[in-house]
Amino acid sequence: MSWHPRQLAQQIGRSFVITGANSGIGLEAARDLVARGGDVILAVRDTRKGEQARGTLTGQGTSSVLELDLADLDSVAAFAKTVLAERTGLSALVCNAGVMGGPFLLTAQGFERQMATNHLGHAALVSALWPLLHAAGGRVVMVSSIAARGGRLSAGTTRQDLVEPAPYDGRLVYQNTKQANLLFAQELARRAGRAGSPVSAVAAHPGVSATNLFPRLVQELGQPRLVGASRVAMNLFLQSAQAGALPTLRALDHATPSGAFVGPARFGQVRGRPELLDVYPTGKDPAAAARLWELTEDILGYPLPV
Numbered sequence: 001m002s003w004h005p006r007q008l009a010q011q012i013g014r015s016f017v018i019t020g021a022n023s024g025i026g027l028e029a030a031r032d033l034v035a036r037g038g039d040v041i042l043a044v045r046d047t048r049k050g051e052q053a054r055g056t057l058t059g060q061g062t063s064s065v066l067e068l069d070l071a072d073l074d075s076v077a078a079f080a081k082t083v084l085a086e087r088t089g090l091s092a093l094v095c096n097a098g099v100m101g102g103p104f105l106l107t108a109q110g111f112e113r114q115m116a117t118n119h120l121g122h123a124a125l126v127s128a129l130w131p132l133l134h135a136a137g138g139r140v141v142m143v144s145s146i147a148a149r150g151g152r153l154s155a156g157t158t159r160q161d162l163v164e165p166a167p168y169d170g171r172l173v174y175q176n177t178k179q180a181n182l183l184f185a186q187e188l189a190r191r192a193g194r195a196g197s198p199v200s201a202v203a204a205h206p207g208v209s210a211t212n213l214f215p216r217l218v219q220e221l222g223q224p225r226l227v228g229a230s231r232v233a234m235n236l237f238l239q240s241a242q243a244g245a246l247p248t249l250r251a252l253d254h255a256t257p258s259g260a261f262v263g264p265a266r267f268g269q270v271r272g273r274p275e276l277l278d279v280y281p282t283g284k285d286p287a288a289a290a291r292l293w294e295l296t297e298d299i300l301g302y303p304l305p306v
C-alpha cells in the first residue's frame with residue numbers, strides 16, 4: 001500500500017538518535033523529524049560537520065550534536081554514557097551511518113572498517129542504549145541497502161569473515177555489512193517479540209540516492225578528479241537524498257510493524273515511494289541471523305540485550 005510522508009504523525013515529545021546525521025539520508029531524516037517537532041541527537045564523527053548540518057534544521061523540534069565514531073567501540077561507549085546520563089527514554093535509534101568500499105583498513109579495535117562501522121558499532125550502540133529504548137517502548141531502524149541481496153553471510157560464517165575477511169573484496173564486504181543490517185533487524189525483531197520486549201525493529205533501504213556515499217568512494221579509490229563529475233552524474237540520474245530518507249521515515253511510523261522491511265519498489269527497487277517489501281532471501285535465513293548474532297556477541301565480548 002502506498003505511503004505518503006503526511007501519514008507520519010507529529011513527533012512532539014519523541015526523541016531520536018540518528019547516526020551519520022550530518023549528511024545524506026541521515027540529515028534528511030533528521031530534517032523531517034525536527035520539522036515535525038521531534039528532539040533529534042545528531043550522532044556524528046565530526047562535530048564541526050554536525051553543527052553545520054544542525055544549522056540547516058528548522059521547525060518546532062530541537063536538535064543537538066554529539067560525537068560518535070562507530071569505528072571505535074570506545075567512542076560508542078562514551079557516546080552511550082552521555083546519552084544515558086541525560087535521558088530517561090529514547091523513542092527511536094536510527095542506525096544510518098555507513099561507509100562503502102575503499103581500501104582494507106582496520107579500526108582501533110583491529111576490525112575491518114566497513115563491518116566495524118556498518119554493523120558492529122551499531123550492534124554495540126543498540127546494546128548500550130537498550131535501557132532507554134526499553135523504557136520508551138522504542139524502535140530500532142537499521143538502514144540496509146539493495147546491496148544486501150549480494151551478501152554471502154550464512155550459518156557457516158566465521159569470526160574472521162567478519163573482522164578480517166581475506167582475500168579482501170571491498171564490494172563484497174559492503175554487501176555483507178548491509179546483509180548484516182537486514183539480518184540483525186530481523187533477529188532483533190524476533191528476539192524482542194519472543195521476550196515480550198516493548199522494543200521493535202524495522203529495516204529500511206533508500207534505493208539509490210544522491211548522497212556523499214558515492215563521491216567518497218570515488219575519492220577513496222584514488223580518483224579525486226572524478227569526484228565532481230560523480231556528483232553531477234549522481235544529481236542527474238539518482239533520486240534525491242530527501243527521497244532516500246522516506247523509507248527511514250516510514251520505518252519510524254507506528255503503523256509499520258516490527259520485523260518489516262521498507263524501501264522503494266520501482267525500477268529494481270532503485271527509486272520510488274517507500275513500500276513494505278519482502279525481505280531478501282539473504283536477509284531471511286534465521287540460521288544465518290542466529291550465527292551473526294552469536295559472532296557479534298563473541299566479537300563485542302558481551303551478550304546482546306535480548
Ligand SMILES: NC(=O)c1ccc[n+]([C@@H]2O[C@H](COP(=O)([O-])OP(=O)(O)OC[C@H]3O[C@@H](n4cnc5c(N)ncnc54)[C@H](OP(=O)(O)O)[C@@H]3O)[C@@H](O)[C@H]2O)c1
Nearest residue numbers: 020023024025069070071096097098145208209211212213
Ligand atoms: N545513498 C545510497 O544510494 C544508499 C543506498 C543504499 C544504502 N545506503 C545506506 O544509507 C546510509 C546513509 O548513507 P548516505 O547514502 O546518506 O551516505 P553519506 O552521505 O556518505 O552519509 C553517511 C554518514 O555516515 C557517517 N559515517 C561514516 N563513518 C562513520 C563512523 N565511523 N562513525 C560515525 N559516522 C560515520 C558519515 O560521516 P562523515 O560525513 O563524517 O563521513 C555520514 O554522516 C548508509 O548506511 C548507506 O549504506 C545508501
